Amino acid sequence: MKTEFLLGNIACAEGALAAGCGFFGGYPITPSTEVAEHMARALPKRGGTFIQMEDEIASMASVIGASWAGARAMTATSGPGFSLMMENIGYAVMTETPCVIVNIQRGGPSTGQPTLAAQGDMLQCRFGSHGDYSIVAISPSSVQEMFDLTVRAFNISDMLRIPVFLMADESIGHMRESITIPEDVERTERKGLKEGYRPFEPEDDMVPGFSVFGSGDAVPVTGLTHNDNGYPDATNYSTHDRLVRRLYNKVESRRHELADYDVRNPEAETVFISYGAPSRTVMQVLHDHPGGDIGHLNIRTVWPFSEKMLEEFPDAKTFLVPEMNLGQISREIQRHTDIDVVPVSKLGGELHTPGELVKAMGAVI
């Protein structure tokens, strides 16, 4: 165990290295670039591969290829690059390829605010590629969590054979804090292809075993609707229905077990719900107003959204949701509850101030 004073983006890269990431394919983009730079320095020394691709489309493609060749593989980007990755993110979902995508969010749409923080891609990470599917997205609110949650992202990705998103933002990515780096991190391995199973035949947990290229299983991988052999079967109604429901349910049915959150002051009537950078401001408000009147639900696993988290506050009358967007997750919360959900939106790249949150609280009490 050691203590280090690190930049958020570098803590993310260190977390990936601790998790055994062996491949990074990426493209420079502010404010995520330090993740790539750190991997470019560190990976070759450990026998891994760093490659700067020609764009984010190719980055995502190389990551998926590396994953099939057996590496724990990742990329890091921000808004415009994230948009380009959507095509192959859908391919990773359809082909059940484990991989980790880090998005250090900045202000959008388009080129927007390259150097400032935002949380505007929270719906894009969930719904951005075409078709029905589900993914896991986790949001860190400290440099320590940039490390810890990157490790967790790899483990969930290998367990469920899905792309997992680390949805950070510029303020956390560019923040320096002291963190504790453990000697070893917990690692969930991909399960192999069991004897007698076909390459895309799910086991009871809805996840098929994974056969790394070169294992002799002759796995045909395709983005077309396919049967359990991996063979295209794109005009068969029931094959498509069964496949897409399984891809969706293997994530959504685990939403409670994947839930990762903190509860403060569960008896409170006024409750803040936050993830990522705004959680820090909420913590300051609770610190400044001791007494237990203000509740806080700090969410780390944002997608899939576990509605049971809301039950932790049985007396709640109002949920206030500070986000650095126009209410992307507050809308998700609203659909699970009859309690008033009040978005506290802030755009422009500046974090919420404690005063702004107190004012928002005053407006609803």
Add this chain to the structure above:
Amino acid sequence: MTYRDWWREDRLPHIFCPGCGNGTIINCTLEAVDSMGWEKDDTVFISGIGCSSRASGYISTDSLHTTHGRAIPFATGVKLTNRDLNVVVFTGDGDMAAIGGNHLIHGCRRNIDITVICMNNYIYGMTGGQGSPTTPAGALTTTTPYGASEPVFNICDLAVAAGANYVARWTSYHVKELREAIKTGLETPGFSLIETLVQCPTNFGRRNKLRNVQDMIDYLRKNAMLVRKYRELTENHRPIPEGTFAVGEFVRRSKPAMGVKE
């Protein structure tokens, strides 16, 4: 009968139209792969989207049938992670020269150790016959109903300029030469591109007075000129008959390559 050893027989029947040249190219590729002594367990076929890209799924090895135009960056990720794997890419003119053009250029520049077989049928076959970056001037397609008017890409010249170690072009008529060229590509460390001109009687020939398969193969045979002769005529400013294209080896060199087996 090499193909029988590599074909994924339970995928039959395949989707290629009667008279399509893609089967010829796949067969030549498999014969070349087999002659290398490569095993099914250490060989991976990767492809994009389109008629040509369906080839990977018909071969009984690990394979990636990827997204449109992106086969080369997928192959780059596979090869850099496990250099012991032999990586062959199947692609087409639309997949590689249009939507995947940038990936082709950078694959060549990196000189990544893969072999790319491009089946150029002058058209988007899978979507029903639209013009591509290699559709010849004047040719009729569903998106060039008054005749194609854009200049075409010369895929081989592009790959040479971008840095590939081996570049060749043949046609579905020249099966012996093609097989040898693919084998040379597989043997050459670094990026190898073998462009193969193939007949598409269904979507190209039908609209361009080449409906008969034999007519289209004759067209490929008659218009092919050895690259040495083609270059000689060009250098001496001598006339080259319209429709003529160069075939043969465009470049063979040993520049430093990426991802080569140690």
